[in-house]
Amino acid sequence: MIQHHLIYHYTSYDEGITYYEPNPQAAYYLVRSGKILEFVQDRLGKYAATVMSTIMFLGHAQISHLETLSELRHGPRELNGIDDDIGGEKSEGRVNGHNGEETAEQPALLHPTLRALASHGYLIRVRDAQFQSYADNALDAERAIKSRPDVKQMKGKRLEETVLDGTLTMLREKLDGDLTRGFLHNGVPRGANKRLGNGPADKSARVDFDMGDENKEDEWSDDETGDTTPMESGMVVRVNYEKMDVALRNRRFLDLAEMHSSSATVQVYECLLRRIEYQTKQCRDIVEIPREGEEGEQYSVAIALSAVAEEVDPQLDLAGSIGPMEVLPPVSRRGKRLLDEDGVNGTSHQDSDAPSRTYEIDQHLSLLSQPPYNLTSKRVVSGLITWTVEFRHLARKLRHLELERIIEARYGDVALRVIRVLHAKGKLDEKRLQEISLLPFKDLRQVLASMQSGGFVDLQEVPRDAQRQPSRTIYLWFYDPDRIRNSILEDTYKAMSRCLQRLRFERGRLKEFLEKTERSDVKGNEERYLSPAELTLLGQWRSKEALLLDEISRLDEMVAVMRDY
Amino acid sequence: MASSAGSSVSELCARLYDACLKNFPPDHLFYQQDLLGLGIVPKNDLALLLQCTQSLVDQKLFRLLQGKNDRLAWKIISREDAEKLQNLSPDESLVYNVIHSTGRSGIWVRAIGTRTNLHKSILDRCLKSLEGKNYIKSVHNVKFPSRKMYMLAGLAPSEDVTGGAWFTDGVLDENFINSVAGFIEWKVSQKSWYEVPAVQQHRNNKRLKTADGNGITNHYDTDQQQPPPKEYIPFPAGYQGYPTIAELTAAVNASGITPVRLGEESITQLLEMLCYDNKLVALNNGEVYRSVKTPEQVKSQQARKPPGDDSGIDDRLVRNGMTEAPCGHCPVFKLCAPGGAVSPESCEYFDPWLEKALGF
Numbered sequence: 001m002i003q004h005h006l007i008y009h010y011t012s013y014d015e016g017i018t019y020y021e022p023n024p025q026a027a028y029y030l031v032r033s034g035k036i037l038e039f040v041q042d043r044l045g046k047y048a049a050t051v052m053s054t055i056m057f058l059g060h061a062q063i064s065h066l067e068t069l070s071e072l073r074h075g076p077r078e079l080n081g082i083d084d085d086i087g088g089e090k091s092e093g094r095v096n097g098h099n100g101e102e103t104a105e106q107p108a109l110l111h112p113t114l115r116a117l118a119s120h121g122y123l124i125r126v127r128d129a130q131f132q133s134y135a136d137n138a139l140d141a142e143r144a145i146k147s148r149p150d151v152k153q154m155k156g157k158r159l160e161e162t163v164l165d166g167t168l169t170m171l172r173e174k175l176d177g178d179l180t181r182g183f184l185h186n187g188v189p190r191g192a193n194k195r196l197g198n199g200p201a202d203k204s205a206r207v208d209f210d211m212g213d214e215n216k217e218d219e220w221s222d223d224e225t226g227d228t229t230p231m232e233s234g235m236v237v238r239v240n241y242e243k244m245d246v247a248l249r250n251r252r253f254l255d256l257a258e259m260h261s262s263s264a265t266v267q268v269y270e271c272l273l274r275r276i277e278y279q280t281k282q283c284r285d286i287v288e289i290p291r292e293g294e295e296g297e298q299y300s301v302a303i304a305l306s307a308v309a310e311e312v313d314p315q316l317d318l319a320g321s322i323g324p325m326e327v328l329p330p331v332s333r334r335g336k337r338l339l340d341e342d343g344v345n346g347t348s349h350q351d352s353d354a355p356s357r358t359y360e361i362d363q364h365l366s367l368l369s370q371p372p373y374n375l376t377s378k379r380v381v382s383g384l385i386t387w388t389v390e391f392r393h394l395a396r397k398l399r400h401l402e403l404e405r406i407i408e409a410r411y412g413d414v415a416l417r418v419i420r421v422l423h424a425k426g427k428l429d430e431k432r433l434q435e436i437s438l439l440p441f442k443d444l445r446q447v448l449a450s451m452q453s454g455g456f457v458d459l460q461e462v463p464r465d466a467q468r469q470p471s472r473t474i475y476l477w478f479y480d481p482d483r484i485r486n487s488i489l490e491d492t493y494k495a496m497s498r499c500l501q502r503l504r505f506e507r508g509r510l511k512e513f514l515e516k517t518e519r520s521d522v523k524g525n526e527e528r529y530l531s532p533a534e535l536t537l538l539g540q541w542r543s544k545e546a547l548l549l550d551e552i553s554r555l556d557e558m559v560a561v562m563r564d565y
Numbered sequence: 566m567a568s569s570a571g572s573s574v575s576e577l578c579a580r581l582y583d584a585c586l587k588n589f590p591p592d593h594l595f596y597q598q599d600l601l602g603l604g605i606v607p608k609n610d611l612a613l614l615l616q617c618t619q620s621l622v623d624q625k626l627f628r629l630l631q632g633k634n635d636r637l638a639w640k641i642i643s644r645e646d647a648e649k650l651q652n653l654s655p656d657e658s659l660v661y662n663v664i665h666s667t668g669r670s671g672i673w674v675r676a677i678g679t680r681t682n683l684h685k686s687i688l689d690r691c692l693k694s695l696e697g698k699n700y701i702k703s704v705h706n707v708k709f710p711s712r713k714m715y716m717l718a719g720l721a722p723s724e725d726v727t728g729g730a731w732f733t734d735g736v737l738d739e740n741f742i743n744s745v746a747g748f749i750e751w752k753v754s755q756k757s758w759y760e761v762p763a764v765q766q767h768r769n770n771k772r773l774k775t776a777d778g779n780g781i782t783n784h785y786d787t788d789q790q791q792p793p794p795k796e797y798i799p800f801p802a803g804y805q806g807y808p809t810i811a812e813l814t815a816a817v818n819a820s821g822i823t824p825v826r827l828g829e830e831s832i833t834q835l836l837e838m839l840c841y842d843n844k845l846v847a848l849n850n851g852e853v854y855r856s857v858k859t860p861e862q863v864k865s866q867q868a869r870k871p872p873g874d875d876s877g878i879d880d881r882l883v884r885n886g887m888t889e890a891p892c893g894h895c896p897v898f899k900l901c902a903p904g905g906a907v908s909p910e911s912c913e914y915f916d917p918w919l920e921k922a923l924g925f
Binding site: 260262321322323324370371372405406410413417421424434435436437438439441488498499501502505543544548551554557 | 737742835848890
């Protein structure tokens with residue numbers, strides 16, 4: 001368990017007793033491993049995903065140990081097991097990894113892959129302090145600071161401040177396992193730049209990407225060999241889940257953009273987000289999600305427009321997906337079409353010739369900065385146009401979107417309107433609520449009552465006099481997204497565990513049959529040993545399992561939105 | 566002597582009244598100086614002026630009011646109205662004046678009672694007779710549907726009372742709202758997406774396209790008649806052509822779907838509602854509006870609406886992990902625990918859900 005970071009341990013110097021403490025966060029991240037592997041595969045190819053899954057399976061691993069592992073020795077070509085079932089749990093990925101075990105040795109590939117993973121920040125170095133809980137580390141650091149001679153002389157407030165500051169710096173030093181530093185140049189990880197230039201990064205292209213993996217892998221290792229030596233073999237690495245959250249969150253932002261924007265815009269946005277991802281270590285600076293309205297703004301690093309422009313695929317058609325700035329004179333649609341077309345042709349020519357590509361990209365990013373989502377924001381720093389993303393605002397938007405989806409699914413679109421009114425206006429009495437939402441009293445009351453029993457809205461009584469008579473009391477409806485978020489989060493956990501329990505139960509139902517399929521002689525040779533009926537049963541079971549696991553990962557997406565982003 | 570004084574007073578009154586009527590707007594609030602300034606009362610005799618005004622008030626040609634700083638003030642009443650009022654009994658005129666004083670907002674019956682100090686039965690009689698003479702009318706207040714309110718018959722109730730254009734007889738007119746909302750969404754969507762001209766696909770048979778592109782059904786060549794799905798692309802940021810409230814108001818009023826003329830405030834109210842519905846997006850602090858859906862989507866959504874309302878929910882963005890899983894809408898989710906009466910093992914929702922999703 002220590003190997004997997006599932007428990008913290010701490011041995012105090014004075015007593016010599018070791019204390020253990022569970023690390024629920026790390027345990028939870030096991031659920032997300034499937035998603036992470038999928039993401040890594042998307043980004044860096046199958047082999048990287050295998051390396052990642054191996055490290056995940058081991059909890060943390062020394063580089064030299066990874067070198068000896070057989071499943072990492074073969075090239076990406078032979079490795080076909082892992083991609084099928086990536087959505088599943090980690091153990092499955094592992095099992096499949098074994099399936100495809102072959103002998104072709106390509107140890108040279110391991111180091112560049114590790115380097116790429118590390119430079120993207122997906123791997124971090126394991127430090128001693130990471131095995132202790134945060135509180136223990138803080139106490140330790142505090143003690144160390146206090147025992148420093150210069151600190152001992154300080155008193156009162158100054159002492160407190162120094163101790164606090166010192167503790168934070170010390171903690172940062174001790175816990176820091178960042179591997180990206182040496183590998184970034186100009187804010188871009190090595191090996192990343194090249195891959196992006198290779199073609200449009202949309203889904204269809206990604207398939208070719210994987211097909212042609214070998215070539216690219218070679219190309220990329222050529223690039224590396226010039227100036228770097230293999231990673232030090234004594235180093236111990238683990239998966240950097242915080243960074244993975246950043247990457248996955250960016251993916252959610254992309255999904256959000258996809259809902260309302262054209263694919264060209266989305267691709268421009270992806271480039272911006274990727275640039276930002278390289279320089280973002282974690283989703284939040286503070287551990288807790290701040291309460292709504294009290295969270296400040298947290299902007300990402302600003303990315304210069306020119307950098308985004310470099311990143312965007314030169315083949316991408318940027319001009320075709322944004323309309324002209326000038327409104328054409330209203331076309332009467334009858335016979336005048338010719339004129340209209342000429343006008344359009346004229347403008348579109350202007351669009352493609354006159355403005356530079358950078359300008360067009362700027363246009364796309366401006367489009368994204370529009371309400372309702374404000375996916376980007378523009379900054380002009382000393383004459384240089386830069387673009388940033390406001391994380392807190394967007395994370396909040398994502399959260400609200402999830403909550404609104406639940407509300408709409410449970411109570412209908414009328415309820416959604418009411419909730420959005422309440423959310424925008426704060427506390428309202430029934431009359432105002434009716435005026436704004438323009439709903440008949442009967443419907444309004446019905447929907448409010450059902451949402452109240454579901455815990456989504458609440459009623460506050462404000463008595464107008466000391467007697468607190470109901471007739472002289474104002475009743476205000478309100479909607480507290482923080483509270484709802486917490487309760488939904490708990491519900492989501494529960495639903496996840498229910499799915500897992502159900503899965504176990506389903507497995508129990510088919511226990512004997514499944515044991516047969518898992519026998520070492522049957523496994524891999526299902527076709528030969530199983531009857532057709534059994535084969536269909538197996539197929540059904542597999543899809544059932546996949547469905548339940550998929551559902552769990554969908555629920556995990558919600559947990560991520562509610563808790564981690 | 567007394568009679569001559571009386572006649573001179575009544576003569577003065579008549580002159581004063583006419584002068585007031587001529588020189589000031591009917592709503593003017595007269596103070597003492599105004600009346601003296603007309604130069605009708607000789608030597609600025611205050612006592613005489615008071616006599617005159619009192620007699621005018623008695624004749625219901627003046628209404629006595631309290632102006633700023635507790636000064637006395639008067640307003641003129643037109644002769645027809647004065648005639649009306651002269652025929653009223655003292656109680657009735659008392660009630661009438663109270664109702665008159667509240668103007669377009671109307672007054673609650675009980676409030677009239679407290680202000681006039683009349684007995685309830687007398688008050689009821691007065692109200693009945695006034696209503697019978699068609700001097701006052703009862704109105705329906707949306708804020709207090711149970712209260713009986715009165716106001717002068719000639720006045721139109723204010724927005725506060727009726728609740729605005731969206732109320733018909735104090736009840737929210739849902740169908741009306743929906744039809745206007747649908748119209749607005751369609752109108753906004755037309756203006757907020759750029760329709761890609763179909764020139765790329767049909768460059769060579771442009772002539773043909775113009776011939777049948779005008780939407781009139783051509784019976785021959787049905788292949789051509791099927792237009793390719795229109796492509797819409799967004800306008801760039803900062804685009805100025807999004808519709809404003811004024812434009813939309815004009816469009817709604819011109820469309821003939823409303824029996825009454827709708828004001829800009831009513832349309833703003835509706836636009837805000839559409840924003841809360843995630844259908845429109847307000848830009849520039851609510852000056853202009855942009856639609857979320859393209860005209861094509863709006864059209865298909867509105868076309869689908871009548872047959873089944875719940876079918877529309879499925880393809881909206883209501884799906885996430887929680888709403889998909891059976892737990893998301895399980896009525897006994899709170900009771901569910903392993904080993905309990907309701908447990909994941911005995912759950913009756915999982916099997917149908919699995920079957921439905923997998924199709925076996």
